[in-house]
Every structure is written in C-alpha cells, then in structure tokens.
Amino acid sequence: MFDYKLLSALAAVVEQAGFERAAQVLGLSQSAVSQRIKLLEARVGQPVLVRAAPPSPTEIGRRLLNHVQQVRLLERDLQGQVPALDEEGQPERLRIALNADSLATWWAQAVGAFCVANHLLLDLVVEDQTVGLKRMRAGEVAACLCASERPVAGARSVLLGAMRYRALATPGFMARHFPGGVDVHSLARSPGLVFGPDDLLQHRYLAALGVEGGFEHHLCPSSEGFLRMCEAGLGWGLVPELQVREQLARGQLVELIADRPVDVPLYWHHWRNGGQLLGRLTEHLARSAAHWLVPLA
Amino acid sequence: MFDYKLLSALAAVVEQAGFERAAQVLGLSQSAVSQRIKLLEARVGQPVLVRAAPPSPTEIGRRLLNHVQQVRLLERDLQGQVPALDEEGQPERLRIALNADSLATWWAQAVGAFCVANHLLLDLVVEDQTVGLKRMRAGEVAACLCASERPVAGARSVLLGAMRYRALATPGFMARHFPGGVDVHSLARSPGLVFGPDDLLQHRYLAALGVEGGFEHHLCPSSEGFLRMCEAGLGWGLVPELQVREQLARGQLVELIADRPVDVPLYWHHWRNGGQLLGRLTEHLARSAAHWLVPLA
Numbered sequence A, B: 001m002f003d004y005k006l007l008s009a010l011a012a013v014v015e016q017a018g019f020e021r022a023a024q025v026l027g028l029s030q031s032a033v034s035q036r037i038k039l040l041e042a043r044v045g046q047p048v049l050v051r052a053a054p055p056s057p058t059e060i061g062r063r064l065l066n067h068v069q070q071v072r073l074l075e076r077d078l079q080g081q082v083p084a085l086d087e088e089g090q091p092e093r094l095r096i097a098l099n100a101d102s103l104a105t106w107w108a109q110a111v112g113a114f115c116v117a118n119h120l121l122l123d124l125v126v127e128d129q130t131v132g133l134k135r136m137r138a139g140e141v142a143a144c145l146c147a148s149e150r151p152v153a154g155a156r157s158v159l160l161g162a163m164r165y166r167a168l169a170t171p172g173f174m175a176r177h178f179p180g181g182v183d184v185h186s187l188a189r190s191p192g193l194v195f196g197p198d199d200l201l202q203h204r205y206l207a208a209l210g211v212e213g214g215f216e217h218h219l220c221p222s223s224e225g226f227l228r229m230c231e232a233g234l235g236w237g238l239v240p241e242l243q244v245r246e247q248l249a250r251g252q253l254v255e256l257i258a259d260r261p262v263d264v265p266l267y268w269h270h271w272r273n274g275g276q277l278l279g280r281l282t283e284h285l286a287r288s289a290a291h292w293l294v295p296l297a
Helices: A004-015 A019-026 A030-044 A059-081 A100-104 A107-118 A129-137 A171-177 A184-188 A201-208 A223-231 A245-250 A275-291 B004-015 B019-026 B030-044 B059-081 B100-104 B107-118 B129-137 B171-177 B184-188 B201-208 B223-231 B245-250 B275-291
Strands: A092-098 A120-126 A143-146 A155-169 A192-194 A217-219 A237-240 A262-271 B092-098 B120-126 B143-146 B155-169 B192-194 B217-219 B237-240 B262-271
Touching: A004 A019, A004 A030, A004 A059, A019 A030, A030 A059, A059 A092, A059 A275, A092 A100, A092 A129, A092 A275, A100 A107, A100 A120, A100 A223, A100 B223, A107 A120, A107 A275, A107 B223, A120 B223, A129 A143, A129 A262, A143 A275, A155 A171, A155 A201, A155 A245, A155 A275, A192 A201, A192 A223, A192 A237, A201 A237, A201 A262, A223 A237, A223 B100, A223 B107, A223 B120, A223 B223, A262 A275, B004 B019, B004 B030, B004 B059, B019 B030, B030 B059, B059 B092, B059 B275, B092 B100, B092 B129, B092 B275, B100 B107, B100 B120, B100 B223, B107 B120, B107 B275, B129 B143, B129 B262, B143 B275, B155 B171, B155 B201, B155 B245, B155 B275, B192 B201, B192 B223, B192 B237, B201 B237, B201 B262, B223 B237, B262 B275
Parallel strands: A092 A120, A092 A143, A120 B217, A192 A217, A217 B120, B092 B120, B092 B143, B192 B217
Antiparallel strands: A143 A262, A155 A237, A155 A262, B143 B262, B155 B237, B155 B262
16 A cells, blocks of 8 residues: 555645645644655656645655545545544545636636535646546546546446537627628638637537638637627627626627627546545536536537 | 748648648648648658647747747838838737636636737636746747746736635535634545645645644546535635635535635746837737736735
C-alpha cells in the first residue's frame, strides 16, 4: 500500500495553498510537512510540487492527488456503511472537467442542492473536450462534461441533453454589417467572435450557410467575456440561449437569422469505479439536466 | 530580414484554423501553404505548428505569430502616414492577456467602440498575473492587464484603477452557516469559493478578520461560474461589485459583513515599441477605465 501520511501531506499543501496552513490543518510542524513531501518525492523519484506561492502540483503530483480523492471517495462509501468510522462529516472533494459554457450557465443550479446535501466540494477545471478526456484518461479528474460521446477506458458516458446556441449580435451591429440583409457576402465580411482555436461553432454555422474560407474574428476564451463582447457590438457569435434570455426579450441581442439554433450535445463521462457519491451525482445529473438542456434531435 | 511569406502562412493557418482556409485566404494551393510551413520549420529548426484539428502554434510558433502581429502594427503606423500603401483597411490583431474578472465585466464595454472605430480584432488570453507577465516577457502578448505594478523589460505599466470586490453569499447560505452572526468560528467552518490555486483573495479576507488556517472551499476557475455557484448557495466568495449590482439590489446576494469591500488594483502593461495603435488603446483605457473602476485608496 502507498503511505497515505505522505499523500495526505501533499493533498493538504495543495488544498490549503501553502505549507504553513497545511501544517495547521494536519496538526504538524511545517518542517514535518516539508519532510513528508520530500520523502514522497524520494519514493516517486521526481518532484510532486512546484515550490511557488502557492505551491502547485506537478503532473505526477496531480495524479497522486486524484488518487487520494478516489481513495477518499471509496472510504466515504465504507463510512456510510460503518457509521462509527465517520470523522465528523468531513467534506468530500471531486475533481471535474467541464466546458466553460456549462459552468457559466446551468451547472451550479443543477448540482447546488446535491453538493450542500452531501457536503461535497468541487474542484472544477475548465477544459475543452479533448483535454478534458485526456485528463480523465490520465486519472486527473473523476468526471468530465463534454460534447464527445466516446468514453475513455474505465469510464462510462451518458447523454444529458444538448445545449442550444443562437447566433447573435446587437441591433447596431446588424444595421452596420447587414444593411441589405444577411447573405453569404455580408456574413463573410463581418467580424465574428470565437472562444479559442478549438471553437469551430462559428465556422460550422457559416459553412452550413455556404460561406467559404475564413472570416475575421476576435478570440475571447471566456464565456462571460464572449457575451460581453457580443453585447458591446464587437462581433456576432453563437451564445448559449440559457445565457441571453433577458437580452433576447429586451431586444438587446437579435438572431442573425431567425430561429436557426445550433444544438451541441453534452455527455457526462464518469469513472466506473468512482464510488457511490460519484454514482449518485451521475444519477442526479441524468435526472435533472433536462431542466436546462434540450433533447438531442 | 525574416521571410514574411513564410510567417504570413503560419499566421493564416492559425488565424483561419486550418490549412484549407489559410490557402483560400492567401490565394494559394493547400500544398503551397504546407510547403511554406515546412520551410519555416526547417529555418527555425523545430516545429512551429501542432498538426491537430485545428492546428495550434508551438511555443516558438506563438512567438513568431506575435512578432508578425508586432510587425503588422508597425506597418499599420506607416500606412497611416502613407495612405497609398493601405490594403483596403485590413483589420489589425492585438494579443492581450487579462484577468478573468475584467473580461467578464467591464473590458468589452471599455474597448468596444475603440475596436470598431479602429478595425481592431482582439486575441484575448485569460491568465493570472504571473503567467500574463511571463507571456509579455516572452513576447507572446502585446499587453497585459493585471494586479501587479512592476513592468517587464521593454514595457511600461499604468494604473487604471481598482476593481472592487464584495464578500457575498445567498440569504439561505447566511442563515445556514451564520445563524448566530459572522464571527471567526463560523467563518472558519463555512465553505468558500476560490477561483483557482493562485487566487488568495478569500484567504486574505479571512486572515484580515483573524481566521487562521485553511477553510473548506470549492475551486471554480470561471468568473461567471464562480458567481453562479455563489448564487446557488454553494459557498461564499469575493465577487466583483460590477457583476452583482442587480443581485445586491434584489437581495439575492448579501455581504457577509456590511460594507467591507476589497479593492484590487489593475495595471495595464504595454510594450514601449508596440506602435501607435497600442499607444492609442493605452490612452483610451487610461482615460475611460475610471468609469468602471474605483480610485485606488
């Protein structure tokens, strides 16, 4: 078996963002914590922490941390069956990768009550789907919410529904760039908004309308920032409908082409051996996500 | 001089997110674009592109891209003086690193009209200040908005003002965790929200109130997601006042301790030799940011 005294020291340093706080939480001296980390590094043969303020885990450190989380989840299951083992309701942590738009819109409402009821703390990581799934494969996250269906080895995926996007711009932008209506030529010449180099939603929207070649665009890797830039008239872009109900109702944003939504599926990937808590979170999401997502056509 | 035919090919592939679109934009065959990239790689002695869909620049590729942007900015200045050189008002790109909270709140409103008037496209990168400044030093971004004053070599920094944060939670959260009032003991036991391992705002807020040691918290590296989690009652956290005016007015969120804001300074770092457009953007920000930021005490 691993030495969990050493692993707990690593987890405490990262979770408490420093050796001093970690020592306080563990009830040890700072040098004792430091020694445990060094011993751990001697065992694994490489650094587990980047000594910065605050310290951050190296890649191997992240894997060890995730292992600690997995073990804690399994311990938690056992504590449910053997209540005497329970250490006064310690919170559990779950590391989850998800797409920025879900986090900016429905995620917190969907999991809020579940987390409070189960004393669950979330370590969220915003990643596009390729990276998110790679992190799952490497065991760095316990679950991943993304548009790709194919599960990695050891995991299952379940379709939660689809997020509906609308291609939007301000009325001022429409008047400036589409005075004669939205057509292939005016679309090709109007600045767009793109989340990042992996975001092809806008490219696909244009391609489906017959617009060939590139288009000028701003890059804005923030869900909220993307919407703000759209509202400021900097460009048109595909925005989650959930995020713009008020702006649409007030007429601050309008659709480029009426009633032409783009639906992006969302799959919940989760470890098969992730413990009961992850299992129940999965059931909870499968049951409740339909409230915010649309059925996949 | 560098061979700008090769560098333009690299820029086109990245900006157009593919060889095919890049070829269309450049008016070349796809294999010609491919050859230019290979020639460029032979010259620099290492890959400049990661061949994925879409292709992304390697580290050296990013530096070359940024150099192209710099040269384009300088060309643009010259075109202003020699209008005949102007290639039918080609848009300019500027790569800027900034903090997530600015992007989620005031940034787009502050720069929107400027970008439209100057046909300026933004490549935004969300980074915490350490990484943002490192990217400036490496020449990967032309400007950086962050809380640190000290400029990197070759750059200047100017104080734009401070962003005001409030420590907030829902009334339900307050009733659950602070039934007898907010004090050192109840604060230490209440779950908080933390943006990421580099975010020490909450830690400092607690330390100033005399709360020692760590505190349990969710990690949520998204400005909008952070607010959503706060609204869903998952934890308390420091949120930009700009982002929550409505929620405060409606009583959906309340301050943990009345009228105890935290002000975080924002400095605009910019290349000294960044060209006139960057210079004018700097002047514009220095003039207008006070509309959203508060004076630094």
